[in-house]
Amino acid sequence: MANFPIYTLDSAPADSKPALQGLAQTFGMVPNILGAIAGSSKLINGLVGLFGQAHGGNLAEAHVQTLLLTNAVTNGAEWPVAFHSFLGVKEGLSEADVQAIRERRLPADPKVAALSRLARTLIEKRGKVDDHDIAAFTAAGFDQALVLDVILVIAASTITNYTASVTHPPLEEMFQPYAWAA
Template sequence: MAQFPVYTLDSAPADSKPALNALAEAFGMVPNIAGALAGSPRLINGLVGVFKQVHGGSFTEAQIQALLLTNAVTNRAAWPVAFHSYLALQAGLSEADVQAIRERRLPHDDRIAALSALARALIENRGRVDEQVIASFIGAGFDQERVLEVILVVAASTMTNYTANVAQPPLEARFEAHAWAA
């Protein structure tokens, strides 16, 4: 497999540096996945723009992390699973719910379970979701606009999940306790 570089703030292409700086400010570091994404200024800048929309939406940080973790597991993307496991716990998701998502089970929390089920169905069925999944989602207290917002989160995580699967960036020490294999 081809070796993809993991760029730093110093070594990244000039057009990728503003996005890397934004991610460094958000996370207190440049995650290795961002360093890999930086190999394409269009990709890294697109990602940062989409993630601003994700984090500026109506979901809580714990809900966003549950979606991102579900997406990473469904896309079998090891680096993002470890990263979003760590962030989900930091955002207040229970260890049991994080573990359930990592094991492709529904979390105990009904609203988190509805988010996870919808995200998984969207990915596995390429957007063709049964009415029952949407009805369950709405029954958990969400509305149709939130269905569309879940699609935004799926779109955002697709960029990092696919990049992780192709570039295979190394996992940082701080996330090693959450390492995962498909």
């Protein structure tokens, strides 16, 4: 198996350090997935741009975490599932809704369910959703334009999901209670 390094703020390549420092300030640490992504300055810098647009935008942070967790489960990305389970609960998602997503079920909360359903559908259908899929999303009270923001979050999470599946970063102790296997 390939062995990808997990960089720290001290060991990261020079072109990756500014992005990694900014992300470390956001999270209060350098999560191992970001240390792995830092091996490519292009990838970490691209992620920062997407990350900044996906968070603090038109969707509440709990809804962003719903999307990120759903995407990780749909992509079978173990490290991101644990991380976004932890963050989802921290951002106000119920433990029951987080568990439902982890089990590939729809959450009980109707808005969370609509977000999760749309994210999973977009990934599984490779973006080829139909009017029914959009109508189910808007019926939960979301504006149709938010479908495009959901695509943005999927784009950002694809970077971390694929990187985790390729690099297999170790799961930090604080996320261990949310460990998940594909």
